[in-house]
Amino acid sequence: TQLLEQSPQFLSIQEGENLTVYCNSSSVFSSLQWYRQEPGEGPVLLVTVVTGGEVKKLKRLTFQFGDARKDSSLHITAAQPGDTGLYLCAGVSQGGATNKLIFGTGTLLAVQP
Amino acid sequence: NAGVTQTPKFQVLKTGQSMTLQCAQDMNHEYMSWYRQDPGMGLRLIHYSVGAGITDQGEVPNGYNVSRSTTEDFPLRLLSAAPSQTSVYFCASSQGAKLFFGSGTQLSVL
Numbered sequence: 001t002q003l004l005e006q007s008p009q010f011l012s013i014q015e016g017e018n019l020t021v022y023c024n025s026s027s028v029f030s031s032l033q034w035y036r037q038e039p040g041e042g043p044v045l046l047v048t049v050v051t052g053g054e055v056k057k058l059k060r061l062t063f064q065f066g067d068a069r070k071d072s073s074l075h076i077t078a079a080q081p082g083d084t085g086l087y088l089c090a091g092v093s094q095g096g097a098t099n100k101l102i103f104g105t106g107t108l109l110a111v112q113p
Numbered sequence: 114n115a116g117v118t119q120t121p122k123f124q125v126l127k128t129g130q131s132m133t134l135q136c137a138q139d140m141n142h143e144y145m146s147w148y149r150q151d152p153g154m155g156l157r158l159i160h161y162s163v164g165a166g167i168t169d170q171g172e173v174p175n176g177y178n179v180s181r182s183t184t185e186d187f188p189l190r191l192l193s194a195a196p197s198q199t200s201v202y203f204c205a206s207s208q209g210a211k212l213f214f215g216s217g218t219q220l221s222v223l
Contacts, residue, residue: 004155042214042216043203043212043214045211090156100171
C-alpha cells in the first residue's frame with residue numbers, strides 16, 4: 001500500500017509568519033496535487049505538479065515537487081487567518097489512472113490573528 | 114452551478130441499520146468516487162465508477178455497496194452499519210485528475 005505522510009500533523013501560528021508543510025513517500029508519483037479543506041466542506045484543488053523539481057506559485061503559496069517525484073512541499077509566506085484549514089496532498093501513482101488519487105494524512109493549519 | 118451534491122449532511126444510525134448516502138453531479142463527469150475521511154488518515158477510497166454501469170472497489174470497500182445506473186448519480190449503500198463506519202463520507206466526480214468534492218455526510222453509528 002502506497003502511503004503519503006504529511007508533516008507536521010498540526011500547526012498553529014500567528015498571522016504574518018511563514019510555514020512549510022511536507023508530503024513524503026517512498027513511492028514515485030506521476031503527479032501530485034494539493035487540496036485545502038475548510039470545516040464542513042469537501043477538499044478544493046489548489047495546484048497540480050507534474051515534473052520533478054517543478055515549482056508553482058499561487059499568490060503567497062509556493063508548491064514544489066521533489067526531483068525524484070517522491071515528495072512535495074507547500075510553503076506559505078506571511079500566513080493570514082484565511083489560510084486556516086486542512087491541507088492535503090494527493091498523488092497519482094505511476095501507471096495508475098489519473099483520477100485514482102492516494103491522499104496524504106493531512107496537515108491542520110490554524111493561523112491566529 | 115450545483116457541482117456535486119450530497120445528502121444527507123448528517124446521519125445517526127444504530128448498529129445493524131441500513132442506509133443510502135446520495136450523490137449527484139451535474140457536470141457530466143464520467144468518473145465518480147466515494148471516500149471516507151477519518152482523523153489522521155486522510156481520505157481513503159471506498160468505491161469508484163468510470164461510467165454508468167461500471168463500478169470497482171477502492172482501498173476500503175468492505176461493508177459498502179455502490180451502483181451507477183446514470184452518469185449523474187452514484188449512491189453509496191451501507192447494508193448493516195457498524196460503529197467502525199462512523200466517519201465523514203465524501204463523494205467526488207472528476208474530469209481527468211481534477212476532483213470536485215461534495216460537502217460531505219457526517220455519519221455516526223451507535
